[in-house]
Amino acid sequence: MSSVPPTLGALIRQQRELAALPMRQLAAMSGISGPYLSQIENGLRRPSDHVLRSIATILGVDPEELVGETRTEDELEAARRRTRAALEEDPNLTPAQRRTVLDVYAAMVGGVEPGA
Structure with a gap:
């Protein structure tokens, strides 16, 4: 049985934790607020393409892979x-x-x- 892909926010959180980056630090590096990143990670907001590219670059992940591996x-x-x-x-x-x-x-x- 195949597993269900995580949501985009959950995948971002997983990658952030693997990179050992606190939420506030990733938010600051991405040019967004901590609460906005929290909303993204909790699936309450979907990041713009610009924000997604920024987060992915900081985490060392291809933005297309992030989106391709997730479901809303x-x-x-x-x-x-x-x-x-x-x-x-x-x-x-x-x-x-x-x-x-x-x-x-x-x-x-x-x-x-x-x-x-």
């Missing part, structure tokens, strides 16, 4: 909905099996109530 929260949620729908419609599962599989899936990815 909306894309992740859409993928989760498609997976749940496929499980709910699978004719090979009994109702009890379907509930169990959906409960396990919910526990693994979150975002849905078990038994829903």
